[in-house]
Amino acid sequence: MNSFAEHFLHVDMDAFFVEVERLYDPSLRGQAVVVGGLGNRGVVSSASYEARAHGVRSAMPIVEARRRAPHARFVASSMGRYGEVSEQVFETLRGVTPTMERLSVDEAFLDISGLRRHFDTALDVAREIRARIRSEVGIPASVGLATRKFISKLASEDAKPDGIHLVRAGEELAYLHPMPLRKLWGVGQATFAALEALGATTIGHVAQIDVEILRARLGPSLGQHLWQLSRGIDERSVTPGGGAKSVSVESTFATDVVGVESLERELLRLSDRLAGRLRRAGVRGRTVEIKVRYATFETVSRSVTPPNAVRRTHEIWQHGKELLAKLDIGNQPIRLLGIGVAQVGDAAAAEQLTLDTPVVRAADDAAELVRERFGDTSIMPASILGSEDRDRS
Amino acid sequence: MRIRAERDDLADVLARAARAVGNRSPLPILQGLLCEVSGDELRVTGTDTEITIRTTLKVEVLEEGKTVIPAKLAADAVKRLPSGAVAITASDGEVEITGNGPRFRLREMNVEDFPTLSISEGGDGFSVDSKSFIKALSQVGVAASTDEARPTLTGVLFEKTDDGLRLVATDSYRLAVCDLPGVDGPATALIPYRALRELGRSIADDEMQVMITDRDATFTSGRGSLTVRIIEATFPNYRQLIPDSYPARLVVDRASLVDAVSRASLVAEDHIPIRFHLRSGGAELSVSRQEVGEETEQIEGDYTGDEMTIAFNTRYLTDGVQAITTDNVVLDTSDPLKPGLMHGEGEENFRYLLMPVRL
Numbered sequence: 001m002n003s004f005a006e007h008f009l010h011v012d013m014d015a016f017f018v019e020v021e022r023l024y025d026p027s028l029r030g031q032a033v034v035v036g037g038l039g040n041r042g043v044v045s046s047a048s049y050e051a052r053a054h055g056v057r058s059a060m061p062i063v064e065a066r067r068r069a070p071h072a073r074f075v076a077s078s079m080g081r082y083g084e085v086s087e088q089v090f091e092t093l094r095g096v097t098p099t100m101e102r103l104s105v106d107e108a109f110l111d112i113s114g115l116r117r118h119f120d121t122a123l124d125v126a127r128e129i130r131a132r133i134r135s136e137v138g139i140p141a142s143v144g145l146a147t148r149k150f151i152s153k154l155a156s157e158d159a160k161p162d163g164i165h166l167v168r169a170g171e172e173l174a175y176l177h178p179m180p181l182r183k184l185w186g187v188g189q190a191t192f193a194a195l196e197a198l199g200a201t202t203i204g205h206v207a208q209i210d211v212e213i214l215r216a217r218l219g220p221s222l223g224q225h226l227w228q229l230s231r232g233i234d235e236r237s238v239t240p241g242g243g244a245k246s247v248s249v250e251s252t253f254a255t256d257v258v259g260v261e262s263l264e265r266e267l268l269r270l271s272d273r274l275a276g277r278l279r280r281a282g283v284r285g286r287t288v289e290i291k292v293r294y295a296t297f298e299t300v301s302r303s304v305t306p307p308n309a310v311r312r313t314h315e316i317w318q319h320g321k322e323l324l325a326k327l328d329i330g331n332q333p334i335r336l337l338g339i340g341v342a343q344v345g346d347a348a349a350a351e352q353l354t355l356d357t358p359v360v361r362a363a364d365d366a367a368e369l370v371r372e373r374f375g376d377t378s379i380m381p382a383s384i385l386g387s388e389d390r391d392r393s
Numbered sequence: 394m395r396i397r398a399e400r401d402d403l404a405d406v407l408a409r410a411a412r413a414v415g416n417r418s419p420l421p422i423l424q425g426l427l428c429e430v431s432g433d434e435l436r437v438t439g440t441d442t443e444i445t446i447r448t449t450l451k452v453e454v455l456e457e458g459k460t461v462i463p464a465k466l467a468a469d470a471v472k473r474l475p476s477g478a479v480a481i482t483a484s485d486g487e488v489e490i491t492g493n494g495p496r497f498r499l500r501e502m503n504v505e506d507f508p509t510l511s512i513s514e515g516g517d518g519f520s521v522d523s524k525s526f527i528k529a530l531s532q533v534g535v536a537a538s539t540d541e542a543r544p545t546l547t548g549v550l551f552e553k554t555d556d557g558l559r560l561v562a563t564d565s566y567r568l569a570v571c572d573l574p575g576v577d578g579p580a581t582a583l584i585p586y587r588a589l590r591e592l593g594r595s596i597a598d599d600e601m602q603v604m605i606t607d608r609d610a611t612f613t614s615g616r617g618s619l620t621v622r623i624i625e626a627t628f629p630n631y632r633q634l635i636p637d638s639y640p641a642r643l644v645v646d647r648a649s650l651v652d653a654v655s656r657a658s659l660v661a662e663d664h665i666p667i668r669f670h671l672r673s674g675g676a677e678l679s680v681s682r683q684e685v686g687e688e689t690e691q692i693e694g695d696y697t698g699d700e701m702t703i704a705f706n707t708r709y710l711t712d713g714v715q716a717i718t719t720d721n722v723v724l725d726t727s728d729p730l731k732p733g734l735m736h737g738e739g740e741e742n743f744r745y746l747l748m749p750v751r752l
Contacts, residue, residue: 308566308706318540352666352706353730353748354565355634 003121005169006145008238009110010152011093011129014161016106017046019139020085021075032056032072034065039254045077049161082106083280088137096129101238107156109149111238126164147172148234150185157183172232177204184229191226194218206230247285248340249273256295256333263334264321270339271317278341284309284351285341288319292327293336302326303342308352310341394430394458394483398450400471400492403435403479406448407468409595409617410439413446414464422506425461426468428481430454438510439464444588445510446595448617455480461502462488470497510620516606517579519558523597523614529560529571530589532743535712537586538564545626548583551605561631562586567709568631568746569716579605583628588621595619635734635746639725641698643671644738647722651714653678653692658707660688666704666750671696671726680707703729704750713745 013019017035022028032050036042042062054069066074086105093100099111112125119125126143133141140162144155147169154176159165167175181187181195184203194217200206206214207230215223228234249270257263267290278284288310289303302323310316320339410426427438435452438445460483470490471479479492483501490497530549538546543565550561558578560571582605592601598614605611611620657667657680670677675694681687703726714722719737726733729752735745 314540314543351751352566353751355563355568355629355732355746355748 003123004113004116005147006122006152006166007111007113008146008149008152009112009122009126009129010144010149010156011108011110011133012142012144012156012160013089013106014140014142015046015048016086016139017077017082018048018075020081021078023085023138024081025075028073028075032069033075034062034069034072035075035077036062036065037252038062038074038076041252041254043252048072083277085137085139087280089133089139089141092132092136093129096125096132099238109152109238123164123166126166130162130164148232149236149238150229150234151176151232153185154179154183173204173207176230176232177202177207179203181206184226187226191218191222195226203230246289246340246342247274247277247281247283247344248289248291248338249277250291250336250338250340252293252336253334256335257337258331258333260324260329263324263329263337266337267320267324267339268313268317270337271320272313274316274339274341275311275313278311278344281344283344284311286343287341288316288323289340289342290320290323291336291338291340292324292329292334295333295335297335299336300327316341394428394460395456395480396430396435396452396454397478397480398435398452400474400476400479402450403452403481404468404472406435406437406450406617407464407471410437410446410448411464411468412591412595413439413441413444413619415441422461422502422508424464425502425507426464427459427461427504427507428483429459431457438507440508440510442508443585443622444591445620446591446617447620448595458483459504460488461504461507463499463502466499467497470499516604518602518604519577519579520600520602521558521573521576523599523601525573526576526601527593527597529573529743530586530592532716533560533562533569533571534586534590535562535716536564536567536569536745537562540564544624545583545628547585547587548624548626548628549586549589550628550631551579551582551584551610553578553580561628563629563631563634566706566748567713568634569713570631570635570744570746572742574742579603581628582610583624583626584610585621585624588619592619634732635744636727636732639727639734641671641696641701641726643669643676643694643696643724643726644721645675645692645694645724647714647717647720647737649692650722651711653690654707654711654714656690657688658711660685661707665707666752667707667710668702668704668752669724670700670702671698672700698726701726701729702752703733704752705733705747706750709747713747716743716745718743 018033021033021035033048034044034051034056035046036044040063044056044058044060044062044065046058047056051069051072056065056069082105090102090108093108093110097110097112097114099114101109103109112122115125122145126145129143130141133139142156142159142162143164144152144159146152146155146167151167151172155165155167179202181192181201181203195206198209200209206226211227214227217223251270257266286309287303287305289301291299291301293299304319304323306319407426414424423441429436433451433454435450437448474492474495477493482489486501488499488501533549537549546564552559557572557574558576562569592612596612596614596617596619598616602613609620609622611618654667657678660682661667661680665680665682668679673696675692675696677689677691679689713735717735717737719740721738722735723738724733724735729749732746732748735747736743
């Protein structure tokens with residue numbers, strides 16, 4: 001048998017934020033740890049396996065987490081750190097194979113077909129990857145291997161924590177079919193309800209439904225797609241570099257923010273954070289989007305595509321402010337504010353050059369240098385300095 | 394306060410002063426126009442506190458006094474009355490606007506709330522020919538930034554040169570310079586383009602007086618005045634940005650270039666650059682957009698220099714070509730990553746420096 005048939009790898013960090021915090025504070029090791037916004041309205045962004053044993057889950061209100069695991073150590077999220085460690089992880093993965101597709105801050109797909117001359121089996125590559133991340137970065141990672149891209153993602157779930165799960169060639173359907181429907185990529189609330197109405201609760205059930213019925217009920221493309229997945233068909237390959245098509249940051253305020261001036265200040269803080277992420281990733285964005293959640297939980301977003309791709313704090317902020325003005329918020333209390341860029345592309349591709357006037361760029365460039373050496377919080381626009389950080393999630 | 398005047402004259406002074414009134418002012422009173430009547434004159438003032446426009450009109454004064462009326466509504470109301478005489482009367486918190494039948498009764502705004510706008514004394518004064526001055530402003534104005542986050546770049550630099558006045562603007566992607574020989578300008582002042590753009594439609598007459606102090610700039614003509622707070626910042630040292638010489642030069646017919654760029658823009662929208670392949674006999678223009686398609690064409694002209702491909706943002710290029718008024722356009726270049734300089738053939742008073750797009 002071809003020992004490299006399972007050449008799709010999905011690498012997923014275990015309790016990533018928690019493990020990063022443990023790097024900085026070793027006393028957190030072996031303890032129940034919850035990372036998230038610590039204010040009354042904060043939510044859990046990551047929980048250690050010790051904390052999960054007490055029923056703490058991601059996205060759970062922090063108040064609920066404290067009730068379930070009162071003994072746990074609660075740590076405020078520090079996004080800057082996660083970005084840095086994330087970069088280290090991807091750097092390590094890139095050292096294994098350039099055929100890597102970033103999926104989020106802590107997971108990636110790899111196609112290791114090119115490594116068959118260097119390793120005996122795909123399993124050996126997975127072991128090597130885990131060992132390298134452990135030694136070079138210092139955190140645990142789980143790896144799923146399969147002959148299909150989407151199955152490798154399901155497999156990494158089963159590998160957790162800190163393990164490997166291999167779905168051998170020929171065993172795909174036996175692995176897939178008993179799985180509950182929700183595990184299938186692309187099955188949201190509405191699709192789930194539609195499939196349940198057809199009597200399907202497992203992936204295997206979907207495989208038995210006539211494809212035409214699926215196409216009729218779910219729409220031609222989604223119906224066809226799910227039917228194929230349920231039969232273990234997945235033509236998708238690993239797209240190097242790809243991954244993030246958009247980058248965004250948001251913050252849920254400890255207390256609702258009122259007034260355009262305060263919102264603009266928060267927006268500047270967020271723009272600054274976003275620019276930092278773009279800088280680390282070496283990308284620029286074509287479209288700027290803001291997201292606003294009112295105290296009533298009504299959520300709206302607006303976007304604009306400026307003539308030149310953006311990556312700097314002030315560029316992003318300026319567009320964000322204009323979008324904010326369009327919403328005509330007035331004095332309505334705002335619970336959450338977010339800003340992001342979409343259609344992210346390589347910063348070096350087709351770039352509108354500037355006249356490079358010192359006064360125009362000097363401040364931004366100097367700030368970037370300082371941040372590269374001393375971290376994101378080392379320098380920031382004066383107008384957000386002094387106002388305490390309201391971000392609680 | 395009570396006056397009577399011809400509808401068209403009255404509509405004109407109100408509308409011109411209203412150009413300084415912002416659409417979304419935080420202070421309701423700034424949505425108003427201050428009308429002051431004394432002697433045989435009506436003086437109208439509109440302001441957003443940065444820009445102030447004052448207009449005057451000889452009227453039939455029935456009673457002196459002053460009032461503040463809602464700018465947009467009052468100006469539109471007067472304009473839509475039947476032609477002929479219009480009367481405005483302010484009393485007891487109401488402003489009545491009547492003419493040949495129709496009658497508007499509008500709430501008067503509080504005169505005491507209207508900001509007192511002092512005009513600073515002294516400064517450098519000079520006069521300009523309105524037509525050439527406004528043309529020069531619109532030529533450089535395209536390069537001014539609209540990004541309020543970088544106020545320095547939203548201004549037009551006024552600078553005294555050996556033989557006249559120089560106007561300069563840049564948004565960091567392009568830089569426009571226009572010389573007005575023979576105009577005795579100020580030392581230097583940075584004036585918001587947002588205000589200068591309004592001169593043509595609000596104040597300009599045959600000739601304008603310009604008075605610049607260390608705080609504001611005032612443009613005055615027989616039709617009124619516009620005062621704007623100057624930008625207190627140091628403009629980039631633009632001289633070092635303009636290269637002294639260029640090894641390559643393309644000369645093409647302006648109208649052909651405008652047409653070619655407008656065709657290419659159909660494909661490019663505003664974010665795909667236009668490529669210029671410069672070669673002897675002219676240039677090949679091409680633009681391609683992955684999901685749409687492409688457009689290519691040859692432009693005949695004279696090219697001296699090494700063959701090269703340089704790309705420019707469509708909109709920035711269009712702005713530059715359109716600001717040039719001679720029959721032939723000159724594009725001087727040195728390398729695909731260095732700025733190109735455009736100007737009219739044989740006409741170097743207006744120059745447009747444009748950074749390329751790196752492919």
